[in-house]
Amino acid sequence: MSTVVSYFQARLGAEFSIAGCGAPLLLAEVQPTSSPQAFSLTFQGPAVPELEQQTVILERAGDDPLAIFIVPAGRNSAGMQYHAVFNN
Secondary structure: OOHHHHHHHOOOOOEEEEOOOOOEEEEEEEEEOOOOOEEEEEEEEOOOOOOOOEEEEEEOOOOOOEEEEEEEEEEEOOEEEEEEEEEO
């Protein structure tokens, strides 16, 4: 298992904030993909602001800032969901 996927698995359910706007994103899911070298993340965010596809800087107390590319995945009853895919 890669260090990157282990980092996110250990933070499943954790809340991150987006640098510059402070919007919270909850890490809702860490999923393997069809490739053994890849995985995807699902983040749950509020309904507002609705973020566009972009690279964001995630911040969390005790962790270094992390740049990831997120893509809006759709609305649900809690707000907006976003996906990020990693290929090792």
